[in-house]
Amino acid sequence: MSSAGxxxxxxxxxxxxxxxxxxxxxxxxxxxxRVVADDREKFYCxxxxxxxxxxxxxxxxxxxxxxxVISRYHRMxxxxxxxxxxxxxxxxxxxxxxxxxxxxxxxxxxxxxxxMRGQLKQLGFAYDWSRxxxxxxxxYYRWEQWLFTKLFEQGLVYRRESVVNWDPVDQTVLAxxxxxxxxxxxxxxxxxxxxxxxxxxxxxxxxxxxxxxxxGLDGWPDAVKTMQANWIGRSTGLEIDFDxxxxxxxxxxxxxxxxxxxxxxxxxxxxxxxxxxAAADTDAELAAFCEECRRAGTAxxxxxxxxxxxxxxxxxxxxxxxxxxxxxxxxxxxLMGYGTGAVMSVPGHDQRDWEFATAYDLPIVPVIAxxxxxxxxxxxxxxxEKGVLINSGEDDGKTFEQAFGDIADRLEARGTARRKTQxxxxxxxLSRQRYWGAPIPIIHxxxxxxxxVPESDLPVVLPENVTxxxxxxPLPDMPEFVNCTCPQCGRDARRExxxxxxxxxxxxxxxxxxxxxxxxxxxxxxxxxxxxxxYVGGIEHAIxxxxxxxxxxxxxxxxxxxxxxxxxxALLTQGMVLKDGAKMSKSKGNTVDPQxxxxxxxxxxxxxxxxxxxxxxxxxxxxESGVEGAHRFLNRLWRLVAxxxxxxxxxxxxxxxxxxxxxxxRKTHETIAKVGDDVGRRHTFNTAIAAVMELANAxxxxxxxxxxxxQAVRQESLEAIIKxxxxxxxxxxxxLWRALGHDTLVMAEAWPVAEAAAQVRESITLVVQxxxxxxARIDVPADADRxxxxxxxxxxxxxxxxxxxxPIKKTIVVPGKLVNLVV
RNA sequence: GCCCGGGUGGCGGAACUGGUAGACGCGUCGGACUCAAAAUCCGAUUCUGGUGACAGAGUGCGAGUUCGAGUCUCGCCCCGGGCACCA
Numbered sequence: 077m078s079s080a081g082x083x084x085x086x087x088x089x090x091x092x093x094x095x096x097x098x099x100x101x102x103x104x105x106x107x108x109x110r111v112v113a114d115d116r117e118k119f120y121c122x123x124x125x126x127x128x129x130x131x132x133x134x135x136x137x138x139x140x141x142x143x144x145v146i147s148r149y150h151r152m153x154x155x156x157x158x159x160x161x162x163x164x165x166x167x168x169x170x171x172x173x174x175x176x177x178x179x180x181x182x183x184x185x186x187x188x189x190x191x192m193r194g195q196l197k198q199l200g201f202a203y204d205w206s207r208x209x210x211x212x213x214x215x216y217y218r219w220e221q222w223l224f225t226k227l228f229e230q231g232l233v234y235r236r237e238s239v240v241n242w243d244p245v246d247q248t249v250l251a252x253x254x255x256x257x258x259x260x261x262x263x264x265x266x267x268x269x270x271x272x273x274x275x276x277x278x279x280x281x282x283x284x285x286x287x288x289x290x291x292g293l294d295g296w297p298d299a300v301k302t303m304q305a306n307w308i309g310r311s312t313g314l315e316i317d318f319d320x321x322x323x324x325x326x327x328x329x330x331x332x333x334x335x336x337x338x339x340x341x342x343x344x345x346x347x348x349x350x351x352x353x354a355a356a357d358t359d360a361e362l363a364a365f366c367e368e369c370r371r372a373g374t375a376x377x378x379x380x381x382x383x384x385x386x387x388x389x390x391x392x393x394x395x396x397x398x399x400x401x402x403x404x405x406x407x408x409x410x411l412m413g414y415g416t417g418a419v420m421s422v423p424g425h426d427q428r429d430w431e432f433a434t435a436y437d438l439p440i441v442p443v444i445a446x447x448x449x450x451x452x453x454x455x456x457x458x459x460x461e462k463g464v465l466i467n468s469g470e471d472d473g474k475t476f477e478q479a480f481g482d483i484a485d486r487l488e489a490r491g492t493a494r495r496k497t498q499x500x501x502x503x504x505x506l507s508r509q510r511y512w513g514a515p516i517p518i519i520h521x522x523x524x525x526x527x528x529v530p531e532s533d534l535p536v537v538l539p540e541n542v543t544x545x546x547x548x549x550p551l552p553d554m555p556e557f558v559n560c561t562c563p564q565c566g567r568d569a570r571r572e573x574x575x576x577x578x579x580x581x582x583x584x585x586x587x588x589x590x591x592x593x594x595x596x597x598x599x600x601x602x603x604x605x606x607x608x609x610x611y612v613g614g615i616e617h618a619i620x621x622x623x624x625x626x627x628x629x630x631x632x633x634x635x636x637x638x639x640x641x642x643x644x645x646a647l648l649t650q651g652m653v654l655k656d657g658a659k660m661s662k663s664k665g666n667t668v669d670p671q672x673x674x675x676x677x678x679x680x681x682x683x684x685x686x687x688x689x690x691x692x693x694x695x696x697x698x699x700e701s702g703v704e705g706a707h708r709f710l711n712r713l714w715r716l717v718a719x720x721x722x723x724x725x726x727x728x729x730x731x732x733x734x735x736x737x738x739x740x741x742r743k744t745h746e747t748i749a750k751v752g753d754d755v756g757r758r759h760t761f762n763t764a765i766a767a768v769m770e771l772a773n774a775x776x777x778x779x780x781x782x783x784x785x786x787q788a789v790r791q792e793s794l795e796a797i798i799k800x801x802x803x804x805x806x807x808x809x810x811x812l813w814r815a816l817g818h819d820t821l822v823m824a825e826a827w828p829v830a831e832a833a834a835q836v837r838e839s840i841t842l843v844v845q846x847x848x849x850x851x852a853r854i855d856v857p858a859d860a861d862r863x864x865x866x867x868x869x870x871x872x873x874x875x876x877x878x879x880x881x882x883p884i885k886k887t888i889v890v891p892g893k894l895v896n897l898v899v
Numbered sequence: 900g901c902c903c904g905g906g907u908g909g910c911g912g913a914a915c916u917g918g919u920a921g922a923c924g925c926g927u928c929g930g931a932c933u934c935a936a937a938a939u940c941c942g943a944u945u946c947u948g949g950u951g952a953c954a955g956a957g958u959g960c961g962a963g964u965u966c967g968a969g970u971c972u973c974g975c976c977c978c979g980g981g982c983a984c985c986a
Contacts, residue, residue: 127986168985240984251984299903303981306902376982380900428900501983508984577984615980618903651904652979659979688924689911693904695979697911705924715939753915763913766923773923776940843919848967850919874953888966893918898966 086721086815090714090808092678099807100200102821109202111158113604119155120605121147122586122644124613124621125162125209128188129169132195134653134660135614137670138686138696141804142650142761143612144201145687148803149755151202152827158605159202160589162209163189166217166513166578168251174512175546181512182540185212195671199679200806202823207592211581216588217514218535219597220580224506225517225528226635232278235526238413238505239374242270248548249509252375262546269370274507274574275516279627283308283499286626295610295646297693300618307619309500314484316420316493318343319394320351321401327351327393330415330498335479336422338468339443341433343393344386344407346417352406355389362387362406369408384409384432396492397469397483407432413502423458430458443467504624506577511542511549513575521562521569530563536571549573582621583628586611586643598637611644615693618649648759651695660698668698680805681707687761687804710808713772713797717812720790725817728792729785731834737786740778741834744793747771749830751800761804768797791816796828843894844869846878854895862889869895 103109123143126136140161147159163185170181177184189210196203209216227233241250245263254261279286287308290301314334317326327343345352347369356363365387372382386405393402409428410419423433423440433440444463446452451466452459462476471479487493507516515536517529529536539557542550551557551573562569587598590605607629613621622644629643652659655666673682685706690696732738747767754764775793778786795816802809802822813822837858842865844852852872856865866887869875879899886898 124986129986164986249984253985255984297904303903307982309902374983377900380982382900505984510984578986582986614986615904616986617981619981620983621986654979657978691912694912695905699911699925701925702911709924712939758915760913760915762911763915763923766913769923841919845918845967848918848965853919886966888918890918894967896918896966 086718088715088718090711092680092710092808095811096198096200096679096807099810100197102810103200103202106821108821108823109159109204110206111156111204113601114156116154116156118158118605119147119150119610120158120590120608121150121610122160122589122608122612124611124617125164125582125585126192127164127167127169128185128192130188130191132192132199132670134668134670134686134698135650137199137682138653138692139612139614139650140196140199140201141683141686142648142692142759143610144683145755145761145803146610146612146648146759147202148806148823149827151823152799152803152825153756154826157202158204158590160207160209160592161196161201161203161205162207162585162589163192163211164578164582164585165189165210165212166575166581168253168510168512170512171510171544174544178543180541180543182212182542185512186210195674198674199670199683202806207589209585209588209592211514211578211585212512212538214535214537216585217576217581219588220514220576220584221517221529221534221536222531222597223584223631223635224576225531225534227277227631228518228528232281232631233275233506234278235273235275237271238274238276239269239271239370240274240509241373242268244268246547248546252373255373258371258373266371267373269373272509274505275518276503276505277627279504279624280499280501282627282630283310283501285630286501286623289626289642293642293645293647296644297647297649300615300622300647300649303618304623307501307623310497311500312495312497314480314487314493315416315496316396316487318396318402318420320404321392321394323391326492327404327418328416329418329420330496331420333422333425334483334493335462335465335471335474335476336425336443337397337420337483338465338471339422339424339441340395340402340420341423341439341441342402342421343404344410344419344421344429344432345389345404346410346412347406347408348412349406349410349417351391351404352389355391359390362389365406369406372408374411374413379409379411382408384428384435386432386436388436396487396490403438405432405436415498424452424454425458425460427458427460430454441467504577504579504627506580507574508577509549509573510575511538511544511551513578514538514580515551516572516574516576518572519560519562519569520572521565521567523567524562524564524569526572527562527564527569533563538575549575551575579621579624583624584632586625587629587632587638596637598632602637603639606638607640607642608644610646610648612648612650612692615649615651622647648692650692651690653696653698655698657697673703677703677707678710678807680710680808684710684765684805688765689762691760691762693759709769709772710805712776713801714808714812716772716775717794717798717815720787720794721815723787726784726788726791728795729788730792732785732789734783734785736778736782737789740774740786740793741789742837743771743774744789744796745830745834748796748800748828749835752827752830755800755803764800765804768800771797798822799825799828840892842869842892844872844875845894845896846875847898848896849878851875851878865889865895866897869897 123140147157151157165185170185173184174181241255243250243260243263243265245265255267311332313332315330317328320327347366356366386407389404421429423429424442425444442452442454445466465471465474465479515538517536519527544550558571560569560571586608587602591599591601625643632638660667685703689702732741750767751764754760798809798812810822839855840858841853841855843850852874854868856868882899884897884899888896
């Protein structure tokens with residue numbers, strides 16, 4: 077409880093620099109953010125850890141402020157809050173920087189980490205730094221190597237050939253990002269597609285669970301769940317064998333629309349399909365076409381947008397129902413990696429098939445009626461809606477479901493088709509031909525094949541005193557790394573030189589944070605903290621990172637380490653930070669350095685602006701004058717408290733009799749109710765701040781020289797404001813909390829509780845509409861019944877003018893909101 | 900191309916479950932304080948007409964449902980995210 081005895085004279089102006097360093101020192105002295113499991117309700121709040129690119133950008137500031145506000149709010153609500161931070165330290169930029177500056181990636185990365193850690197501390201985020209993780213630390217990545225070897229034993233990882241972007245000049249593999257218009261970004265050479273052996277994880281084995289468990293993720297945005305569901309893309313269809321004239325092996329396709337089988341007029345194959353390879357041996361033109369298809373790359377966007385091209389093969393397929401001969405094409409939009417690498421083409425009812433058929437003058441047969449039951453118009457586009465079958469012989473008149481069932485039954489009886497559930501999701505390629513990543517713990521032996529590195533030999537440590545100079549990973553050229561002996565037979569062998577996809581590290585760090593010093597991948601402490609209660613990060617991670625992390629959680633569960641089925645109970649996807657309507661990027665030259673802002677305005681201002689400018693899930697438009705506005709508000713708040721303190725500290729009010737005091741008290745408790753809901757449930761920090769600003773404005777309007785009761789209510793209001801703003805602007809609030817006569821840290825205070833009694837209103841204002849247009853506002857008692865409200869409404873002069881003596885046909889009363897009179 | 904978002908004053912945004920469009924902040928204009936400026940404080944500020952009370956229009960475009968639509972439905976346009984080796 078406050079008392080005049082604790083009065084300290086306040087600095088008349090807001091000195092953010094001394095306040096922020098002073099408050100941060102107090103937190104450090106109290107070791108305020110270190111947590112261990114106890115018997116309180118836990119709350120694990122996690123923001124996506126950053127790639128240590130050099131310094132923080134505004135996207136980081138926004139992301140981490142959101143997480144910090146949620147963490148501090150839950151802490152004030154009495155929960156045991158874990159909020160850790162670490163570094164997603166492997167990745168391509170470190171290698172690019174090494175080539176450019178001649179600095180080893182390890183050194184570059186660790187220097188960046190040190191710089192960014194300093195910035196995070198300056199921003200005052202409430203992290204338990206004792207749990208800090210850097211994924212390039214062998215003590216971290218050894219455990220994903222360990223898990224990989226377990227999965228290898230179980231057959232959940234496997235090796236197969238897969239294509240990569242090959243730069244023939246730099247003699248290196250390129251990321252998709254490094255391929256610009258089909259050319260290598262550095263060399264400018266035309267990029268080739270090369271098949272090389274690579275490691276894959278069988279995420280498709282978990283496709284059903286990954287899809288079905290989305291239903292239980294109530295705390296996730298529907299948009300993200302929909303994106304993941306579409307990505308997994310479970311479909312039920314039919315795998316159909318088409319005989320190839322003159323050959324023994326049939327051509328197998330998968331289709332989700334067997335009802336359109338009667339409309340198949342040709343077949344399309346991937347360039348890498350075995351049937352094509354055979355034909356290409358004797359046809360140079362075909363071989364050239366296949367080469368062109370391969371060069372075009374495998375990115376789905378390119379696949380779907382490029383001009384549809386084909387090459388007719390000298391063989392024909394046999395329609396399984398009609399026996400008709402169907403031409404077979406190689407097509408540049410069919411990929412061997414998807415389904416069977418072959419599709420049956422129904423140009424009447426598939427738009428892509430329609431475009432191809434039109435270009436190559438192939439027959440287009442409508443076999444599905446339109447909504448009116450007529451032959452559909454397919455002159456300018458395919459008719460893709462489902463409907464009743466026509467031109468389909470014995471299947472005419474059937475619905476989609478009937479036709480699917482009947483055709484599947486007939487073909488299955490003949491042994492030429494099988495019902496099949498298929499996924500769009502493909503297995504996860506884990507191999508990267510790069511240096512700066514976690515080594516894949518495999519040893520290649522001429523006799524034993526690929527052998528997992530034994531647990532006792534883990535980790536396989538990445539040599540760090542290395543500076544790549546371009547032209548790919550230096551690891552294959554390092555005999556001291558490559559040469560080893562086979563763990564099975566003891567003969568000379570070669571170490572795998574590919575490293576892991578960096579999504580590996582980010583797929584389990586959330587679990588490691590619960591027990592960063594565990595001498596296993598994770599230990600029992602994970603059972604207390606997991607799952608993450610609130611995960612915060614960019615919407616750009618909606619699919620890949622979040623899907624891989626969910627997959628890893630299930631893998632860790634199935635090897636007996638974890639209990640939770642899902643890693644993230646609730647997810648908040650943050651929007652982008654824009655300037656002049658575009659994403660901030662170095663190439664556009666429209667970046668804003670948060671460091672300069674912190675120095676000019678202080679961390680609290682930067683945090684306040686980030687939270688005020690937009691709701692967290694929407695993009696945020698950068699505004700320098702908006703930052704000044706946020707700073708101005710903190711100044712105003714400082715003066716408001718200083719003026720109040722000058723009048724003498726009092727105990728906060730617990731009730732009020734006078735009209736002005738009761739009014740301010742009602743506003744205070746209405747604001748507490750709104751801000752608690754905005755911060756705790758809706759995560760709309762912008763509206764929470766607006767509400768606090770309104771309350772501050774209301775306090776400012778109250779006469780400065782006032783009675784003891786009003787002074788007490790003002791004390792109550794200011795204390796509420798400071799507690800509610802403490803998660804957002806923690807430094808200034810801590811200083812103001814002390815100025816108001818307290819010795820505690822404001823972050824240790826309980827979140828304010830809204831009193832229902834203080835919010836009671838005697839009369840309310842209703843809107844009166846005539847035929848849906850607002851014509852007046854009326855004051856009625858809060859408990860007025862419908863008749864009273866309706867009677868008061870028609871008595872209004874302006875309302876009466878618009879009714880103009882006409883009979884009222886209908887009166888709609890929405891309690892507490894409006895009256896609509898229909899005449 | 901496909902999947903997922905978004906579009907509201909001069910600007911960022913608010914309107915949560917179909918019920919007062921524009922809270923809060925920025926900017927601008929006017930005023931107070933000052934020798935003056937900065938800072939601060941007060942007032943005005945969607946557009947059009949009107950001294951005014953008030954009236955009309957208005958949430959990307961075009962239809963529709965409803966007593967009532969920024970919100971729901973259908974069809975478009977534009978912007979952003981993702982598309983499997985950027986993280």
